[in-house]
Amino acid sequence: MKRTLTNALPPALVVLLTLAAWEAVVRLRHVPEYLLPGPLRIAAALRDDWPALYPSLLQTLAVTGEALLAAAVLGAGLAVLLMQAKWIERSLFPFAVILQVTPLVAIAPLLLIWVKDVRLALVLCAFLVAFFPVAANTALGLQSADHHLLDLMRLYGASRWQVLRFVRLPSALPYFLGGLRISGGLALIGAVVAEFVAGTGGAASGLAYRILEAGYTLAIPRMFAALVLLAGSGVLLYALLSGLSYLVLRRWHESAVRREGVLSSG
């Protein structure tokens, strides 16, 4: 308990001091609200605009969550598929790489034209950026299984499925979870970028839409309030996925074991 406190105190203090300095600069130099509102003003906007912001937050989180779930399932699925044969890997992996290196902003307009349902298009965009880290990491994990353990499986005449279930999938688990942590942030970014591209015309109204809207009406505190919610969601998502990773791996994987007693590694 005491240790948690001493660990948490310095960063909390730094955050408070930064916010105080921000507020002080804004007040003392009379920075206009439409250029940079102070933290207190942003907090007020957050409170006042909550009825509009909250549904948007839920909307963006839902899109992010669905995209991340799809990326986890399909990414891991593709990794398993790629491992089945060299020719499958050689023929499918380039597509995954092409999707990864093409900027989302460039594909998003096309997807929004092709897919009638705007919400589905948003999920698809977020999925496209979140997919690759899971797939690539899981593929690496599946290949990283201990060779002696694989020998052992051969010794007992294990089937392909048994090798996957007993050795390859558990070996890939830490890699998969690492990929998922990266994908979480990417899914959120993907959802926001797609919302931006969809713009105000779309029926959907996520946080990015609120930011656009606030920008048009020069409601800068409100824009910041939406940004705070976005950043907070990103941090929370990362913390959740790190927590999940810790819970799953804490008994056996070095990455989780070493973190014991440390506040957080990131």
Add this chain to the structure above:
Amino acid sequence: MALPGPNVRDGEPVVRLHQVAKRFAGGTEALAGFDLAVAPGELLALLGPSGCGKSTALRLMAGLAEPTAGSLERRLPAPHAVGFVFQEPTLMPWATVERNVALPLELLGLPRAEIRRRVEERLVGLGLGGFARAYPRELSGGMKMRVSIARALAARPRLLLLDEPFASLDEITRWKLNDELLDLWQREGLTIVFVTHSVYESAYLATRIAVLSARPGRILGEIAVAAPSPRGADYRSSEEYLRICRAVSTKLAEALGKS
């Protein structure tokens, strides 16, 4: 007595390698003209300089690799009648000790109750009774190796192959496990082949020591160890033990000299 022993003792050999050669894809020739027959019930040590192909010979016997030339016969009731212990414990870090030991039995599709019974029996037999729920990383090196041996024995093999199993353990643990291995061998009528680079370990454990030449490995000579069992601390300081160590060392020097 340290006499060159006959290649085959009583009974049909469990594994027989005849003029076996093994060349890897990279061109490395690990074994050439390798002749060896493993008699049932013996405790055979394969001793040789490092990189001489000892481990390759063991992998061939296990059926984990195919010889490039020559013939290899295995007389075993089932493919899983071989247990293999690697140099590292090679445990599944994500599984408890009992799940690790149960692995071969789960792969063979035995009923749950039977698996639990056999695992329990093995764990108790190797002094792991209290560690069934522990994870490998919570165990010492010696305990991990015990788990590895328990796993290799879980499916009740006829032939147990060990690849420098105790090389990374401290001397005290090593001696203790040597005694436990001897004990298992006597109790269960196993045939054991183990690879080692320790003259003293081979002289203490084996009923026959096969010395390999430098790469490409072949059998340079064999030394039968007629010491009575059970062997113990007395044997380790006996005249005969020293004589065998000397004979083995001489052969090993010969192996190194020819490289």
